[in-house]
Amino acid sequence: xxATKQKVTIKGTKDGLVFFMDDSCSFxxxxxxxxxxxxxSHQQILTGPVIHIxxxxxxxxxxxxxxxxxxxxxxxxxxxxIKEFVSEVISREQALMERxxxxxxxxxxxxxxxxxxxxxxxxxxLGDINPGGLVKASGSIFxxxxxxxxxxxxxxxxxxxxxxxxxxxxxxxQIAEVMSLPAEQWVQHxxxxxxxxxxxxxxxxDSIHRIKQIRPDWTQSDIRG
Amino acid sequence: MGEAxxxxxxxxxxxKTTTTANIGTALALSGKTxxxxxxxxxxxxxxxxxxxxxxxIFDLVDxxxxxxxxxxxxxxxxxxxxxxxxxxxxxxxxxxxKPRQMxxxxxxxKKDYDYVxxxxxxxxxxxxxxxxxxxxxxxxxxxPETSAVxxxxxxxxxxxxxxxxxxxxxxxxxxxxxxxNGQMHEVDEIxxxxxxxxxxxxxxxxxxxxSANLGEPVVLKHQSPAALAYRNIARRILxxxxxxxxxxxxxxxxxxxxxxxxxx
Numbered sequence: 001x002x003a004t005k006q007k008v009t010i011k012g013t014k015d016g017l018v019f020f021m022d023d024s025c026s027f028x029x030x031x032x033x034x035x036x037x038x039x040x041s042h043q044q045i046l047t048g049p050v051i052h053i054x055x056x057x058x059x060x061x062x063x064x065x066x067x068x069x070x071x072x073x074x075x076x077x078x079x080x081x082i083k084e085f086v087s088e089v090i091s092r093e094q095a096l097m098e099r100x101x102x103x104x105x106x107x108x109x110x111x112x113x114x115x116x117x118x119x120x121x122x123x124x125x126l127g128d129i130n131p132g133g134l135v136k137a138s139g140s141i142f143x144x145x146x147x148x149x150x151x152x153x154x155x156x157x158x159x160x161x162x163x164x165x166x167x168x169x170x171x172x173x174q175i176a177e178v179m180s181l182p183a184e185q186w187v188q189h190x191x192x193x194x195x196x197x198x199x200x201x202x203x204x205x206d207s208i209h210r211i212k213q214i215r216p217d218w219t220q221s222d223i224r225g
Numbered sequence: 226m227g228e229a230x231x232x233x234x235x236x237x238x239x240x241k242t243t244t245t246a247n248i249g250t251a252l253a254l255s256g257k258t259x260x261x262x263x264x265x266x267x268x269x270x271x272x273x274x275x276x277x278x279x280x281x282i283f284d285l286v287d288x289x290x291x292x293x294x295x296x297x298x299x300x301x302x303x304x305x306x307x308x309x310x311x312x313x314x315x316x317x318x319x320x321x322x323k324p325r326q327m328x329x330x331x332x333x334x335k336k337d338y339d340y341v342x343x344x345x346x347x348x349x350x351x352x353x354x355x356x357x358x359x360x361x362x363x364x365x366x367x368x369p370e371t372s373a374v375x376x377x378x379x380x381x382x383x384x385x386x387x388x389x390x391x392x393x394x395x396x397x398x399x400x401x402x403x404x405x406n407g408q409m410h411e412v413d414e415i416x417x418x419x420x421x422x423x424x425x426x427x428x429x430x431x432x433x434x435x436s437a438n439l440g441e442p443v444v445l446k447h448q449s450p451a452a453l454a455y456r457n458i459a460r461r462i463l464x465x466x467x468x469x470x471x472x473x474x475x476x477x478x479x480x481x482x483x484x485x486x487x488x489x
Binding site for chain 1: 420
């Protein structure tokens with residue numbers, strides 16, 4: 001094992017240390033160099049109070065198992081806390097999931113009693129959700145019509161998701177894990193478009209014009225005058 | 226080649242059989258050849274409403290099982306040359322027939338008749354699947370009650386997945402004075418929720434019960450409001466454009482005078 005070139009380069013930033021991992025060598029070489037640095041050669045900078053570590057992988061893709069291996073090596077020193085892994089590459093699967101998550105499904109028609117429709121990403125429904133009908137989405141749900149049935153936004157736990165409808169008169173709403181039976185928990189029926197959202201783990205309903213205050217950094221673009 | 230129309234509702238007791246009998250009779254009155262098919266195996270009623278109960282020899286299950294030929298099971302209505310019905314079996318249940326067999330049977334009937342009206346049983350199980358199998362079009366019957374509208378919504382959802390496409394709606398048993406008092410859903414409200422086209426509205430009418438007990442479809446009584454409503458629906462099926470009935474129509478000179486002065 002003759003490391004002619006540094007496989008792991010450690011640099012300090014104001015947020016802690018960044019471990020730059022060489023992305024052209026083999027994983028074994030990388031691991032042995034990391035072990036060497038953490039356990040022997042860089043004692044003086046790696047001891048002391050808690051230090052946050054960012055692991056920058058460059059163009060290397062790590063499997064879950066490999067990531068665990070690196071975590072274990074760094075964790076041997078109790079004061080080193082891994083903040084995040086940064087990589088320039090992601091798997092195809094993850095890329096697809098991210099693409100779907102940012103996708104808005106435009107759907108037309110009426111969701112009728114007994115029908116369950118599930119979507120990845122946001123849903124823009126041009127139609128009604130009738131009592132007994134259910135729409136699920138990993139993102140937010142926007143209904144250009146009457147929401148009189150059930151809606152579940154943030155299917156995989158996104159608590160920033162919202163449910164908006166021209167007429168929000170649901171029998172049941174759910175955002176992430178929080179379920180709400182509107183008739184019992186909030187009374188509205190204003191003549192404006194409304195939306196439901198989570199604040200401190202509780203569901204609230206507000207007029208749509210308040211969305212800017214409630215989710216200030218939610219959309220990609222704002223209205224500019 | 227005729228057309229097969231299934232008459233369904235989801236909920237029971239909203240008037241599917243009455244509707245089938247009356248639309249069928251009205252179509253026959255306007256000169257079309259019509260065959261009524263009762264698919265409510267085990268709980269048949271259409272024969273009773275049509276007054277043909279005591280003429281049943283063979284039934285739908287006999288035909289499907291090959292015990293009888295189709296022509297043997299068909300009952301010709303003596304009042305009209307061009308109206309026949311195929312009764313359901315009373316001793317079997319819905320599982321006696323499969324959708325495939327129903328489809329074949331209905332296709333057979335479509336060759337000989339202008340209209341094949343299929344009376345669907347309540348529910349969404351086997352009986353419903355059988356009834357829908359051979360149909361080209363569907364009519365959903367509901368009443369102005371929340372439970373019936375809910376079930377109609379469910380049925381429309383199921384029909385949209387079948388090849389019958391988007392069904393047409395009949396709202397049955399409307400009581401104008403209850404609608405006026407806000408105790409009953411309005412027609413517009415129901416159409417709004419169900420989001421399908423209306424093909425007719427039928428007022429609640431005591432003569433329906435009376436004529437069903439007599440075994441005479443109400444359309445044969447010219448003066449009854451329900452009879453007029455069913456004749457209108459038949460005309461719409463034939464492609465005529467007939468305006469919806471005004472259920473709040475008051476007759477009498479005093480009403481006209483009041484209307485003149487703008488008092489209602």
